Amino acid sequence: MTQVTSTNSSLLHAEQLSSIRGGRVLFENLNFSVSVGQLWQVSGPNGAGKSSLLRILTGLLEPSSGAVYFNGQPRNQNWSEFCQQLLFIGHKAAVKGELSALENFHWQQQLSSVKNVDAWELLEKLGLLGLEDELTARLSAGQQRRVALTRLWATKASLWILDEPFTALDVQGIALLQQRLVEHLRAGGTIIFTSHQSLTLSDLTPEKLILEYQGESL
Numbered sequence: 001m002t003q004v005t006s007t008n009s010s011l012l013h014a015e016q017l018s019s020i021r022g023g024r025v026l027f028e029n030l031n032f033s034v035s036v037g038q039l040w041q042v043s044g045p046n047g048a049g050k051s052s053l054l055r056i057l058t059g060l061l062e063p064s065s066g067a068v069y070f071n072g073q074p075r076n077q078n079w080s081e082f083c084q085q086l087l088f089i090g091h092k093a094a095v096k097g098e099l100s101a102l103e104n105f106h107w108q109q110q111l112s113s114v115k116n117v118d119a120w121e122l123l124e125k126l127g128l129l130g131l132e133d134e135l136t137a138r139l140s141a142g143q144q145r146r147v148a149l150t151r152l153w154a155t156k157a158s159l160w161i162l163d164e165p166f167t168a169l170d171v172q173g174i175a176l177l178q179q180r181l182v183e184h185l186r187a188g189g190t191i192i193f194t195s196h197q198s199l200t201l202s203d204l205t206p207e208k209l210i211l212e213y214q215g216e217s218l
């Protein structure tokens with residue numbers, strides 16, 4: 001497992017993080033620091049604990065031990081600011097199947113409080129024009145992913161945590177997402193993502209955190 005030393009200036013710092021799930025140690029005493037403007041890729045084999053780690057970083061899952069710091073303070077003491085700065089998209093498409101693409105976008109837009117995005121332009125950019133009234137549950141996996149990714153164009157959050165964001169996307173969708181990630185980084189944003197593919201965004205090479213599969217059960 002790659003470990004990186006802590007710095008006080010980090011945006012997000014993981015201190016001695018351990019996770020035990022399903023009677024198996026996924027990772028132990030994991031330390032790393034993510035600075036503002038960095039791109040981090042978490043990789044490793046199926047079941048290594050990548051999604052679990054991302055969920056711990058977002059606060060959706062408690063670590064078995066250790067702590068997460070945000071802007072130099074325990075994240076829980078900084079919770080409101082952390083939530084304002086965070087955009088998390090999990091590995092499931094995270095869309096409401098009973099709503100249309102357009103309704104999903106409006107619903108997300110309400111949550112993000114970003115109002116100045118033209119929904120029609122965005123749907124066109126994401127290749128969803130003509131499908132806007134279709135129930136999202138009836139769209140293909142890649143189209144559902146595109147609906148979920150509309151959030152990346154309508155957010156003020158600076159810290160993006162994305163679990164397998166490229167899943168199900170076609171070549172054009174991957175290029176569009178890569179372009180959006182580069183824009184966010186160039187604007188000073190920070191991204192932590194998981195992917196099984198090695199990735200270079202423009203001239204930006206991600207910092208790597210590699211989890212190994214710990215096969216032994218407790």
Ligand SMILES: Nc1ncnc2c1ncn2[C@@H]1O[C@H](COP(=O)(O)OP(=O)(O)OP(=O)(O)O)[C@@H](O)[C@H]1O
Pocket residue numbers: 021022024026044045046047048049050051052053
């Ligand atoms: N809800 C759960 N309850 C109990 N154990 C779980 C749960 N979800 C995951 N696990 C355990 O955690 C392990 C790691 O799962 P996780 O989804 O974090 O791996 P991953 O590295 O993201 O895998 P993949 O590459 O397949 O997405 C699983 O193998 C399973 O043993």
